[in-house]
Amino acid sequence: MRPKSPVFEAINLLGLIHEKTESAEEKELLLTAADALQFIITTGQRYELDDYRQELKTEGPEMVIASFTTREEAEAWLKNHPKPPYMALVLIADQYHVVMYDRDDNFRKLVSTHSIEYHFEEMMKDGRPPPPVASFDTREQARAWFYGLPERPSQAVIQLGGEPYLAAYHRNIDHLAFHPFSLFERFEEWRKTLNEKKVPEDPEPQS
Structure with a gap:
Protein backbone atom coordinates (compact mmCIF):
# COMPACT_ATOMS: atom_id res chain seq x y z
CA MET A 1 0.00 0.00 0.00
CA LYS A 57 16.22 20.99 1.06
CA THR A 58 19.57 21.35 -0.72
CA GLU A 59 22.11 24.11 -0.21
CA GLY A 60 22.12 25.20 -3.82
CA PRO A 61 20.79 28.47 -5.27
CA GLU A 62 17.25 28.94 -6.55
CA MET A 63 15.87 26.53 -9.12
CA VAL A 64 15.63 27.60 -12.75
CA ILE A 65 13.41 26.13 -15.46
CA ALA A 66 15.70 26.71 -18.45
CA SER A 67 19.21 27.78 -19.44
CA PHE A 68 20.37 29.67 -22.52
CA THR A 69 23.78 30.50 -23.93
CA THR A 70 22.78 33.93 -25.29
CA ARG A 71 20.07 36.50 -24.68
CA GLU A 72 18.93 36.09 -28.29
CA GLU A 73 18.18 32.43 -27.64
CA ALA A 74 16.29 33.28 -24.46
CA GLU A 75 14.22 36.01 -26.10
CA ALA A 76 13.33 33.74 -29.02
CA TRP A 77 12.19 31.09 -26.54
CA LEU A 78 10.05 33.61 -24.66
CA LYS A 79 8.60 35.14 -27.83
CA ASN A 80 7.47 31.76 -29.15
CA HIS A 81 6.33 30.29 -25.84
CA PRO A 82 2.57 29.54 -25.96
CA LYS A 83 2.17 30.09 -22.20
CA PRO A 84 5.14 31.98 -20.71
CA PRO A 85 5.99 30.81 -17.16
CA TYR A 86 5.29 34.04 -15.26
CA MET A 87 7.87 34.83 -12.54
CA ALA A 88 9.90 31.70 -13.29
CA LEU A 89 13.70 31.96 -13.19
CA VAL A 90 15.99 31.18 -16.12
CA LEU A 91 19.72 31.43 -16.74
CA ILE A 92 21.24 33.42 -19.59
CA ALA A 93 24.99 32.77 -19.81
CA ASP A 94 24.66 31.54 -16.21
CA GLN A 95 23.12 34.84 -15.05
CA TYR A 96 19.74 34.80 -13.33
CA HIS A 97 16.73 36.37 -15.03
CA VAL A 98 13.04 36.38 -14.16
CA VAL A 99 10.27 35.92 -16.74
CA MET A 100 7.83 38.83 -16.75
CA TYR A 101 4.51 38.24 -18.49
CA ASP A 102 1.14 39.97 -18.68
CA ARG A 103 -1.51 37.78 -20.30
CA ASP A 104 -3.92 40.65 -21.01
CA ASP A 105 -1.62 42.59 -23.34
CA ASN A 106 0.86 39.77 -24.08
CA PHE A 107 3.73 41.72 -22.53
CA ARG A 108 6.86 39.55 -22.30
CA LYS A 109 10.26 40.46 -20.91
CA LEU A 110 13.34 38.91 -19.28
CA VAL A 111 14.64 40.94 -16.35
CA SER A 112 17.96 40.32 -14.61
CA THR A 113 17.72 39.56 -10.90
CA HIS A 114 20.17 39.39 -7.98
CA SER A 115 19.17 35.89 -6.93
CA ILE A 116 22.71 34.49 -6.94
CA GLU A 117 24.11 37.54 -5.13
CA TYR A 118 21.69 37.02 -2.25
CA HIS A 119 22.67 33.37 -2.20
CA PHE A 120 26.32 34.40 -1.95
CA GLU A 121 25.40 36.68 0.94
CA GLU A 122 24.04 33.68 2.84
CA MET A 123 27.21 31.71 2.11
CA MET A 124 29.64 34.50 3.06
CA LYS A 125 28.71 35.10 6.69
CA ASP A 126 32.35 35.78 7.55
CA GLY A 127 32.82 38.06 4.54
CA ARG A 128 34.59 35.59 2.27
CA PRO A 129 33.74 32.49 0.22
CA PRO A 130 34.05 29.02 1.76
CA PRO A 131 37.32 27.23 0.91
CA PRO A 132 37.34 25.60 -2.54
CA VAL A 133 37.14 21.83 -2.80
CA ALA A 134 39.03 21.68 -6.11
CA SER A 135 40.95 23.89 -8.53
CA PHE A 136 40.81 24.03 -12.34
CA ASP A 137 42.20 26.09 -15.19
CA THR A 138 39.13 25.85 -17.45
CA ARG A 139 35.39 25.30 -17.21
CA GLU A 140 35.72 22.17 -19.31
CA GLN A 141 38.03 20.65 -16.69
CA ALA A 142 35.64 21.64 -13.90
CA ARG A 143 32.64 20.25 -15.78
CA ALA A 144 34.38 16.92 -16.44
CA TRP A 145 35.29 16.65 -12.74
CA PHE A 146 31.78 17.51 -11.56
CA TYR A 147 30.00 15.08 -13.89
CA GLY A 148 32.50 12.41 -12.93
CA LEU A 149 31.53 12.53 -9.25
CA PRO A 150 29.67 9.46 -7.93
CA GLU A 151 26.89 11.76 -6.71
CA ARG A 152 26.53 15.31 -8.00
CA PRO A 153 26.00 17.85 -5.22
CA SER A 154 23.69 20.84 -5.61
CA GLN A 155 26.71 23.14 -5.36
CA ALA A 156 30.46 23.16 -4.84
CA VAL A 157 32.91 26.00 -4.28
CA ILE A 158 35.84 25.67 -6.68
CA GLN A 159 38.84 27.66 -7.84
CA LEU A 160 38.53 28.45 -11.55
CA GLY A 161 41.31 30.30 -13.32
CA GLY A 162 42.61 31.49 -9.96
CA GLU A 163 39.25 32.92 -8.81
CA PRO A 164 36.60 31.48 -6.46
CA TYR A 165 33.47 30.22 -8.23
CA LEU A 166 30.30 28.46 -7.24
CA ALA A 167 29.52 25.45 -9.40
CA ALA A 168 25.75 25.04 -9.10
CA TYR A 169 24.02 21.95 -10.45
CA HIS A 170 20.41 22.40 -11.59
CA ARG A 171 19.24 18.81 -11.52
CA ASN A 172 15.83 19.42 -13.11
CA ILE A 173 17.44 20.61 -16.39
CA ASP A 174 20.80 18.83 -15.98
CA HIS A 175 22.76 22.09 -16.20
CA LEU A 176 25.96 22.99 -14.39
CA ALA A 177 26.28 26.76 -13.91
CA PHE A 178 29.42 28.65 -12.90
CA HIS A 179 28.95 31.79 -10.79
CA PRO A 180 32.01 33.93 -9.87
CA PHE A 181 32.01 35.23 -6.30
CA SER A 182 33.21 38.55 -7.71
CA LEU A 183 29.55 39.16 -8.59
CA PHE A 184 28.89 39.71 -4.91
CA GLU A 185 31.62 42.34 -4.65
CA ARG A 186 30.05 44.32 -7.51
CA PHE A 187 26.62 43.81 -5.95
CA GLU A 188 27.84 45.23 -2.64
CA GLU A 189 29.29 48.28 -4.39
CA TRP A 190 25.99 48.82 -6.26
CA ARG A 191 23.97 48.47 -3.07
CA LYS A 192 26.26 50.88 -1.22
CA THR A 193 25.90 53.47 -3.99
CA LEU A 194 22.12 53.00 -3.96
CA ASN A 195 21.94 53.55 -0.20
CA GLU A 196 24.10 56.66 -0.41
CA LYS A 197 21.68 58.16 -2.93
CA LYS A 198 18.79 57.58 -0.56
CA VAL A 199 20.46 59.45 2.33
CA PRO A 200 19.34 63.12 2.26
CA GLU A 201 22.03 65.75 2.30
CA ASP A 202 22.52 67.72 5.52
CA PRO A 203 20.71 71.06 5.35
CA GLU A 204 22.82 74.16 5.17
CA PRO A 205 23.35 75.78 8.58
CA GLN A 206 21.14 78.74 9.33
CA SER A 207 22.97 82.07 9.51
Whole structure:
Protein backbone atom coordinates (compact mmCIF):
# COMPACT_ATOMS: atom_id res chain seq x y z
CA MET A 1 0.00 0.00 0.00
CA ARG A 2 1.38 3.40 -1.00
CA PRO A 3 1.87 5.99 1.78
CA LYS A 4 -0.59 8.84 1.91
CA SER A 5 0.33 11.80 -0.23
CA PRO A 6 1.36 14.84 1.84
CA VAL A 7 -0.35 16.98 -0.79
CA PHE A 8 -3.77 15.45 -0.08
CA GLU A 9 -3.10 15.65 3.65
CA ALA A 10 -2.21 19.33 3.27
CA ILE A 11 -5.47 19.97 1.40
CA ASN A 12 -7.45 18.22 4.15
CA LEU A 13 -5.63 20.23 6.82
CA LEU A 14 -6.42 23.48 5.01
CA GLY A 15 -10.07 22.40 4.92
CA LEU A 16 -10.13 21.78 8.66
CA ILE A 17 -8.54 25.17 9.36
CA HIS A 18 -11.01 26.77 6.95
CA GLU A 19 -13.95 25.40 8.95
CA LYS A 20 -12.64 26.92 12.18
CA THR A 21 -11.69 30.28 10.67
CA GLU A 22 -14.13 33.16 11.04
CA SER A 23 -12.36 35.80 8.97
CA ALA A 24 -13.71 35.94 5.41
CA GLU A 25 -10.35 37.19 4.14
CA GLU A 26 -8.46 34.33 5.79
CA LYS A 27 -11.01 31.82 4.48
CA GLU A 28 -10.37 33.05 0.95
CA LEU A 29 -6.60 32.74 1.42
CA LEU A 30 -6.99 29.19 2.69
CA LEU A 31 -9.16 28.32 -0.32
CA THR A 32 -6.53 29.82 -2.62
CA ALA A 33 -3.83 27.64 -1.03
CA ALA A 34 -6.01 24.53 -1.34
CA ASP A 35 -6.87 25.37 -4.96
CA ALA A 36 -3.17 25.76 -5.75
CA LEU A 37 -2.42 22.28 -4.41
CA GLN A 38 -5.43 20.83 -6.21
CA PHE A 39 -4.26 22.51 -9.43
CA ILE A 40 -0.90 20.74 -9.11
CA ILE A 41 -2.63 17.37 -8.79
CA THR A 42 -5.19 18.00 -11.53
CA THR A 43 -2.58 19.10 -14.06
CA GLY A 44 -0.34 16.12 -13.32
CA GLN A 45 2.50 18.04 -11.69
CA ARG A 46 2.68 15.98 -8.52
CA TYR A 47 6.18 14.63 -9.22
CA GLU A 48 7.39 18.09 -10.25
CA LEU A 49 6.23 19.37 -6.86
CA ASP A 50 8.04 16.51 -5.12
CA ASP A 51 11.25 17.35 -7.01
CA TYR A 52 10.86 21.03 -6.18
CA ARG A 53 10.39 20.34 -2.47
CA GLN A 54 13.40 18.04 -2.51
CA GLU A 55 15.45 20.77 -4.20
CA LEU A 56 14.48 23.23 -1.47
CA LYS A 57 16.22 20.99 1.06
CA THR A 58 19.57 21.35 -0.72
CA GLU A 59 22.11 24.11 -0.21
CA GLY A 60 22.12 25.20 -3.82
CA PRO A 61 20.79 28.47 -5.27
CA GLU A 62 17.25 28.94 -6.55
CA MET A 63 15.87 26.53 -9.12
CA VAL A 64 15.63 27.60 -12.75
CA ILE A 65 13.41 26.13 -15.46
CA ALA A 66 15.70 26.71 -18.45
CA SER A 67 19.21 27.78 -19.44
CA PHE A 68 20.37 29.67 -22.52
CA THR A 69 23.78 30.50 -23.93
CA THR A 70 22.78 33.93 -25.29
CA ARG A 71 20.07 36.50 -24.68
CA GLU A 72 18.93 36.09 -28.29
CA GLU A 73 18.18 32.43 -27.64
CA ALA A 74 16.29 33.28 -24.46
CA GLU A 75 14.22 36.01 -26.10
CA ALA A 76 13.33 33.74 -29.02
CA TRP A 77 12.19 31.09 -26.54
CA LEU A 78 10.05 33.61 -24.66
CA LYS A 79 8.60 35.14 -27.83
CA ASN A 80 7.47 31.76 -29.15
CA HIS A 81 6.33 30.29 -25.84
CA PRO A 82 2.57 29.54 -25.96
CA LYS A 83 2.17 30.09 -22.20
CA PRO A 84 5.14 31.98 -20.71
CA PRO A 85 5.99 30.81 -17.16
CA TYR A 86 5.29 34.04 -15.26
CA MET A 87 7.87 34.83 -12.54
CA ALA A 88 9.90 31.70 -13.29
CA LEU A 89 13.70 31.96 -13.19
CA VAL A 90 15.99 31.18 -16.12
CA LEU A 91 19.72 31.43 -16.74
CA ILE A 92 21.24 33.42 -19.59
CA ALA A 93 24.99 32.77 -19.81
CA ASP A 94 24.66 31.54 -16.21
CA GLN A 95 23.12 34.84 -15.05
CA TYR A 96 19.74 34.80 -13.33
CA HIS A 97 16.73 36.37 -15.03
CA VAL A 98 13.04 36.38 -14.16
CA VAL A 99 10.27 35.92 -16.74
CA MET A 100 7.83 38.83 -16.75
CA TYR A 101 4.51 38.24 -18.49
CA ASP A 102 1.14 39.97 -18.68
CA ARG A 103 -1.51 37.78 -20.30
CA ASP A 104 -3.92 40.65 -21.01
CA ASP A 105 -1.62 42.59 -23.34
CA ASN A 106 0.86 39.77 -24.08
CA PHE A 107 3.73 41.72 -22.53
CA ARG A 108 6.86 39.55 -22.30
CA LYS A 109 10.26 40.46 -20.91
CA LEU A 110 13.34 38.91 -19.28
CA VAL A 111 14.64 40.94 -16.35
CA SER A 112 17.96 40.32 -14.61
CA THR A 113 17.72 39.56 -10.90
CA HIS A 114 20.17 39.39 -7.98
CA SER A 115 19.17 35.89 -6.93
CA ILE A 116 22.71 34.49 -6.94
CA GLU A 117 24.11 37.54 -5.13
CA TYR A 118 21.69 37.02 -2.25
CA HIS A 119 22.67 33.37 -2.20
CA PHE A 120 26.32 34.40 -1.95
CA GLU A 121 25.40 36.68 0.94
CA GLU A 122 24.04 33.68 2.84
CA MET A 123 27.21 31.71 2.11
CA MET A 124 29.64 34.50 3.06
CA LYS A 125 28.71 35.10 6.69
CA ASP A 126 32.35 35.78 7.55
CA GLY A 127 32.82 38.06 4.54
CA ARG A 128 34.59 35.59 2.27
CA PRO A 129 33.74 32.49 0.22
CA PRO A 130 34.05 29.02 1.76
CA PRO A 131 37.32 27.23 0.91
CA PRO A 132 37.34 25.60 -2.54
CA VAL A 133 37.14 21.83 -2.80
CA ALA A 134 39.03 21.68 -6.11
CA SER A 135 40.95 23.89 -8.53
CA PHE A 136 40.81 24.03 -12.34
CA ASP A 137 42.20 26.09 -15.19
CA THR A 138 39.13 25.85 -17.45
CA ARG A 139 35.39 25.30 -17.21
CA GLU A 140 35.72 22.17 -19.31
CA GLN A 141 38.03 20.65 -16.69
CA ALA A 142 35.64 21.64 -13.90
CA ARG A 143 32.64 20.25 -15.78
CA ALA A 144 34.38 16.92 -16.44
CA TRP A 145 35.29 16.65 -12.74
CA PHE A 146 31.78 17.51 -11.56
CA TYR A 147 30.00 15.08 -13.89
CA GLY A 148 32.50 12.41 -12.93
CA LEU A 149 31.53 12.53 -9.25
CA PRO A 150 29.67 9.46 -7.93
CA GLU A 151 26.89 11.76 -6.71
CA ARG A 152 26.53 15.31 -8.00
CA PRO A 153 26.00 17.85 -5.22
CA SER A 154 23.69 20.84 -5.61
CA GLN A 155 26.71 23.14 -5.36
CA ALA A 156 30.46 23.16 -4.84
CA VAL A 157 32.91 26.00 -4.28
CA ILE A 158 35.84 25.67 -6.68
CA GLN A 159 38.84 27.66 -7.84
CA LEU A 160 38.53 28.45 -11.55
CA GLY A 161 41.31 30.30 -13.32
CA GLY A 162 42.61 31.49 -9.96
CA GLU A 163 39.25 32.92 -8.81
CA PRO A 164 36.60 31.48 -6.46
CA TYR A 165 33.47 30.22 -8.23
CA LEU A 166 30.30 28.46 -7.24
CA ALA A 167 29.52 25.45 -9.40
CA ALA A 168 25.75 25.04 -9.10
CA TYR A 169 24.02 21.95 -10.45
CA HIS A 170 20.41 22.40 -11.59
CA ARG A 171 19.24 18.81 -11.52
CA ASN A 172 15.83 19.42 -13.11
CA ILE A 173 17.44 20.61 -16.39
CA ASP A 174 20.80 18.83 -15.98
CA HIS A 175 22.76 22.09 -16.20
CA LEU A 176 25.96 22.99 -14.39
CA ALA A 177 26.28 26.76 -13.91
CA PHE A 178 29.42 28.65 -12.90
CA HIS A 179 28.95 31.79 -10.79
CA PRO A 180 32.01 33.93 -9.87
CA PHE A 181 32.01 35.23 -6.30
CA SER A 182 33.21 38.55 -7.71
CA LEU A 183 29.55 39.16 -8.59
CA PHE A 184 28.89 39.71 -4.91
CA GLU A 185 31.62 42.34 -4.65
CA ARG A 186 30.05 44.32 -7.51
CA PHE A 187 26.62 43.81 -5.95
CA GLU A 188 27.84 45.23 -2.64
CA GLU A 189 29.29 48.28 -4.39
CA TRP A 190 25.99 48.82 -6.26
CA ARG A 191 23.97 48.47 -3.07
CA LYS A 192 26.26 50.88 -1.22
CA THR A 193 25.90 53.47 -3.99
CA LEU A 194 22.12 53.00 -3.96
CA ASN A 195 21.94 53.55 -0.20
CA GLU A 196 24.10 56.66 -0.41
CA LYS A 197 21.68 58.16 -2.93
CA LYS A 198 18.79 57.58 -0.56
CA VAL A 199 20.46 59.45 2.33
CA PRO A 200 19.34 63.12 2.26
CA GLU A 201 22.03 65.75 2.30
CA ASP A 202 22.52 67.72 5.52
CA PRO A 203 20.71 71.06 5.35
CA GLU A 204 22.82 74.16 5.17
CA PRO A 205 23.35 75.78 8.58
CA GLN A 206 21.14 78.74 9.33
CA SER A 207 22.97 82.07 9.51
